[in-house]
Amino acid sequence: MAGIRIEHVTKTYGSLSVLKDFSLDIADGEFVVFVGPSGCGKSTMLKILAGLEEASSGTVHIGGRDVTDMAPGDRDIAMVFQNYALYPHLTVRKNMGFGLKMRGTPADVIDQRVANAAKILGIDHLLDRRPKALSGGQRQRVALGRAIVREPQAFLMDEPLSNLDAKLRVHTRAEISALHHRLGVTTIYVTHDQIEAMTMADRIVIMKDGLIQQIADPDTMFRRPANLFVAGFIGSPGMNFLRSPVFDRAGVPTVRLFGREVALQASASLVGRDIVVGLRPEHIAAGAGPVTFEVQPRLVESLGSEKYVYLDVPEENRTQVARIENSDDEERPTDTIIARLINPDERAIGKHITLSFDPAHLHLFDAKTEIAIQ
């Protein structure tokens, strides 16, 4: 086990820069998730860590050793691939023991470690099968098993759950978390799914266009997103964005949302600036509250215990903030926001409904720089 230090790593292909100055310190035993939309550079960074791609500049240290120029096999890491990459011509037993065999481990030690790992993962009855005789979930476990028998300094996982069906994904997600607690090995996990990131990570590194947007633990990421991108990416359904100029009302910076004047708990220097106000769907409540407004829903989706209410945004509040493709947030037009009402009163979902929110829950972003205003 070991910490990992990444310093000023960049990666360019010709004139295309896919990774721009990536620096990160990962503590021993930490579970770090790289998350972001496809093409953000997260998989490239993982491959550089594994030694499968060369960094254009910068250094990588694993366990205090500079491994920047080392071959993948010399870095003492294990990797789980998105498509598992099991060796189809070898049995499960030999698949799992392959890495140890390459390192000249005695056969009896290999056998024992494979047996132990297989027991942990509940695949001890599959050891003599070939990968093609396994189900998707079983292959996934074998891929995990191949990583853990090596007892490496770090696990690198490249979207290991994306080929599983939804139910199995949730199950395996919990298992990987449990496995991490049990083994305590430093783990770097790449995904495009913010739910995986939120549920598994000690710390999340959220990326876009080769740049780190924010590094924080899941709660901080959710409560204090650093910019509009992070705010829209984390959370499901994604945060609602409303645009408004800030004006002065009796010395208090104020915005107009849904035709109501809303006093902001923010510095007076905001007055005169254009801002984007973020409001999470779950922070809109049915019935009256600190700021109450009436609207006619465009659409109501019921999920049983909760309802998603789609609302038209008044013209003056519409913003052109590009919604980032979020794996579980469908295309949402800029003139619509969502309210997520938990166990709403059926009578409340009529023609006109009364909704409210608390200004304390508003997130403020500069409309130009898209950076959060603290």
Add this chain to the structure above:
Amino acid sequence: MKTRSLNRIILYASVVAVCAFLVFPIYWLFITAISPPDQLRALPPKFWPDVPRWDVFAAIIRERPLLLWLSNSALAALGSVIISMAVSVLAGYSLSRFRVRGGQSLGLFILTAKMLPATLLVIPLFGIFRSVDLIGSLWSIILAHATLIIPFTTWMLKGYFDTIPRELEQAAMVDGCSPFGAMVRVILPVSAPGLAATALYGFVLSWSDYAYARTFLTNAQTNWTANLGITTMKGEYISNWADISAASILVALPVVVIYLFLERYLVGGLTAGAEK
């Protein structure tokens, strides 16, 4: 319902017709071999001889050095396949995996070598082999066949390697293999069906050659290949077509046997299970 069974009848009838069309020459070769000479040109033709001459095969092996010719053909084919595979496995793998400046055009250049007719190379190759004293040696056709086979097999193998996910060798490298080790320990075993099909293709190409053998080996009777040998059985005035047909069947047999033996590799998909 009625049109469906009619369709089925038409389908089966076409299959039978096409098969009959393809199999008939082989059948006729066989009939020619076992027919007495006077029945070969009988009109109307006889589709099965009155008295089949089953001993024709044993006789031809006794009377002609057919076994020597066959072993020469086999040596030439094996030699050219071994050389070709050694070169084209590495070349095909490199073309498939490494992005080198000019790699694409190099690949296309190899492809153009496939477009040259084999006979075009006979004269220059003859000149080269004469200057290094290889005319009459089996090595001449081994090398000549290899020059024909390598462009084909390189592209066949490149195509096959392209279908194997890169993650397999990446996993092997993370597990401690060198890039070459990953190829040998993981990619080649996984490619067994592709390797078998490619080698077989090269083998058949060499086995069926006549032009090179005729040019390089004519004056060295002990090195004649089967195809060259059979053509010498055709006399200027009298040709014993039964003998020639029998010899042809014996020459075709090894290839048929190899096909039967390797069939499961040729159709098998060993990579199933590597990915999700």
